[in-house]
């Protein structure tokens with residue numbers, strides 16, 4: 388059974404990390420990160436050309452991780468593939484033993500690094516989940532045709548953006564994702580646990596339940612925080628955090644000691660993880676280290692969580 | 695209405711290479727409102743062509759340029775004029791309707807942009823992508839297929855910033871507009887219904903519809 392599913396089903400605190408395939412075919416950095424993450428997280432999400440920037444395919448890195456003994460979560464967006472291509476990819480994934488998929492609508496090509504590309508959006512995130520659930524239920528493909536030799540089953544995930552105005556729209560779309568078959572939910576990066584609590588209350592009031600894993604982004608410095616606030620939708624780093632990072636950055640300059648701000652970012656991430664677990668706010672955490680995957684084990688250790 | 699824009703004159707000029715006697719066909723409907731194929735635009739084109747040595751044999755503005763039978767009648771005016779080519783200042787449909795009725799080359803003087811609304815004189819916005827399966831009844835009369843850059847049917851992506859679309863920050867996020875419209879109408883419950891994604895069979899073109907008994 389999928390490691391994350393098993394953990395969540397047994398009421399354990401779920402821990403996932405995230406990796407992006409390379410721009411090119413040199414997977415060595417990913418493989419190094421994989422070695423560090425092995426045994427520390429339940430699953431590793433593999434992004435599908437995140438921010439619409441051209442990379443090796445998600446399936447490719449998923450296969451590599453699987454070979455190394457990790458449990459990958461195949462991220463699939465509706466941006467580049469119509470329903471046929473999506474389902475074809477899922478068949479191939481299943482053949483390699485990949486048993487978890489996370490459905491996203493996908494960022495538009497105009498915000499990425501190949502702006503000329505024609506977007507697809509045949510199915511949105513809800514549609515992708517519906518398609519998979521339908522396949523599992525009926526044994527038919529998305530055109531209603533018989534699938535030969537067994538129907539693959541997936542542990543299905545989706546995402547949500549808790550910082551969103553009006554919140555009704557996110558709570559409502561999340562409900563649709565859950566109804567469409569999402570079994571676990573990962574959130575956009577959270578920097579304010581009280582805000583996260585309010586969002587969780589909103590879901591409770593809307594009258595449905597699901598297993599939510601809080602998104603954690605360890606910040607590398609005040610500059611990164613400010614950049615993300617200005618450019619990444621759904622991210623709101625608090626002034627308090629930016630202040631702490633800026634102080635550490637200033638100290639770095641004064642003392643010549645490198646990596647102080649990064650340390651502080653890791654501490655902040657660890658504190659949030661510990662709080663989310665201790666106060667039972669969410670079912671787990673999803674750590675998006677954005678290139679600094681090697682820091683993830685240390686963050687988890689500081690937070691006092693393990694698989 | 696079908697929104698058209700004038701092609702650059704250079705491009706028009708190149709299409710008419712080797713042609714001396716040319717007829718102009720506009721349209722009394724959409725292209726007149728878009729100021730691409732009405733009386734003044736035909737006059738302007740006539741002056742441009744004549745001042746560059748061409749002979750304009752006729753200027754015709756049918757009430758609508760997309761009616762085949764009407765166009766057939768209108769084009770009778772070209773009989774015995776020795777016209778070598780027709781320049782059509784209407785939408786792409788108009789150009790083809792002219793071409794179906796003529797046995798000389800027909801050239802477009804406009805680019806056909808979209809089906810849209812006239813917000814005010816001279817200001818047009820795309821409103822309907824003619825998807826063949828209208829969902830406006832669920833969305834407070836705001837089209838998510840057209841106004842959402844990803845044509846999402848189940849609610850917004852996470853990409854908006856300050857109510858503006860991730861694709862073009864000059865546009866409102868359609869789903870936020872839909873939310874406020876439905877809220878004002880007391881119809882927010884409509885957003886709760888799950889919609890299956892669009893059936894693109896309806897979108898397979900070219901499409902033809904007959905409501906005639908003889909088909």
Ligand code: SF4
Pocket residue numbers: 821822823824825826827828829830837838839840
């Ligand atoms: S849903 Fe939009 S694109 Fe489709 S018919 Fe209605 S207005 Fe046109």
Ligand code: SF4
Pocket residue numbers: 841842843844845846849850851852853854858859860861866867868869870
């Ligand atoms: S920001 Fe809004 S309008 Fe733009 S693609 Fe996303 S949902 Fe559609």
